[in-house]
Amino acid sequence: ETGVTQSPTHLIKTRGQQVTLRCSSQSGHNTVSWYQQALGQGPQFIFQYYREEENGRGNFPPRFSGLQFPNYSSELNVNALELDDSALYLCASSLTLAGGYEQYFGPGTRLTVT
Amino acid sequence: GENVEQHPSTLSVQEGDSAVIKCTYSDSASNYFPWYKQELGKRPQLIIDIRSNVGEKKDQRIAVTLNKTAKHFSLHITETQPEDSAVYFCAASIGGSARQLTFGSGTQLTVLP
Numbered sequence: 001e002t003g004v005t006q007s008p009t010h011l012i013k014t015r016g017q018q019v020t021l022r023c024s025s026q027s028g029h030n031t032v033s034w035y036q037q038a039l040g041q042g043p044q045f046i047f048q049y050y051r052e053e054e055n056g057r058g059n060f061p062p063r064f065s066g067l068q069f070p071n072y073s074s075e076l077n078v079n080a081l082e083l084d085d086s087a088l089y090l091c092a093s094s095l096t097l098a099g100g101y102e103q104y105f106g107p108g109t110r111l112t113v114t
Numbered sequence: 115g116e117n118v119e120q121h122p123s124t125l126s127v128q129e130g131d132s133a134v135i136k137c138t139y140s141d142s143a144s145n146y147f148p149w150y151k152q153e154l155g156k157r158p159q160l161i162i163d164i165r166s167n168v169g170e171k172k173d174q175r176i177a178v179t180l181n182k183t184a185k186h187f188s189l190h191i192t193e194t195q196p197e198d199s200a201v202y203f204c205a206a207s208i209g210g211s212a213r214q215l216t217f218g219s220g221t222q223l224t225v226l227p
Contacts, residue, residue: 056214
């Protein structure tokens with residue numbers, strides 16, 4: 001198992017609400033990426049944070065936002081939840097951008113929007 | 115942007131046989147190709163990866179090959195065991211500051227005892 005942890009494990013929200021998901025990266029890793037994995041599909045890149053700044057973004061609307069803290073943990077915030085936001089949200093941590101390529105995933109947060 | 119296609123979507127093999135999963139990518143700038151194994155309800159686990167300066171990499175029963183000219187790469191599992199049953203995802207990453215991974219759609223591998 002990797003040292004990447006996520007909370008909460010499961011979450012049920014109502015359409016229109018807001019949600020915050022949390023991720024603690026593996027020790028020594030300063031880069032965190034977030035992915036959305038819909039049922040039966042591969043993960044889709046949302047965005048990446050490096051040293052507390054957004055460093056790349058996938059094809060997701062602005063209501064998906066994030067933060068990275070000085071200890072390299074991270075948050076994913078989703079506003080105005082839609083039914084299609086129901087998915088497994090994965091964070092992945094990696095070493096410095098110039099160093100290791102490998103990304104190690106956390107266990108994910110299963111978000112259900114009703 | 116990058117597009118990764120993966121096939122087959124499902125694969126059943128007898129225990130002890132070999133399994134091969136193939137992926138193609140669209141962006142010739144991609145230079146890193148990992149493979150992840152995801153068991154039901156669990157996180158994707160990195161099982162092997164290859165960089166564009168290498169044509170083949172092997173780790174015990176698992177090997178990956180890369181053909182940069184044809185823009186495709188493959189996962190080979192030999193002597194399959196029931197515990198190899200899972201969904202396997204290939205991915206590609208373009209070099210640069212944001213190493214975003216573009217994933218394939220996955221292959222459900224079932225190893226029959």
